Amino acid sequence: MMASVLLVALWIAQAAWSQDPGVDAAALNAAQKQLSDPGKRADAAQNAEAAAAMASLEKLAGNPQNSQQMYELAAQLMDTLTKASGGNPEKMMKMLEDGKNDPEAFGKLFTPEQRKKLSDIAKALETGKLH
Numbered sequence: 001m002m003a004s005v006l007l008v009a010l011w012i013a014q015a016a017w018s019q020d021p022g023v024d025a026a027a028l029n030a031a032q033k034q035l036s037d038p039g040k041r042a043d044a045a046q047n048a049e050a051a052a053a054m055a056s057l058e059k060l061a062g063n064p065q066n067s068q069q070m071y072e073l074a075a076q077l078m079d080t081l082t083k084a085s086g087g088n089p090e091k092m093m094k095m096l097e098d099g100k101n102d103p104e105a106f107g108k109l110f111t112p113e114q115r116k117k118l119s120d121i122a123k124a125l126e127t128g129k130l131h
Helices: 002-018 025-036 038-044 048-061 064-084 089-101 103-107 112-127
Strands: none
Touching: 025 038, 025 064, 048 064, 064 089, 064 112, 089 103
């Protein structure tokens, strides 16, 4: 389940980032706000890839509260990806693509807090207790 949550978070992050791939503080902040703000996410849904990723996340989450927690985690992961890639947009996109193939290895890039949040979300989704 954790790999599924991570994979959906990756799709969302990639879709948000691909709309404005210039890796600077303003672009990172805009992508993070787009992920964490429900109103701004609606704008992202006009991109077919983002809409598909959002539909997958919402189906997996099962309710709006769970979806919001997953979007917030994806927003946090954007900062981690930026740092791990040295701010290189091509490297970041490659990391995202590689993460789709090996989510467990990709998850090792995350902070302990992010890994715990990811694990908590996955466990809660399995038991149906996330809210």
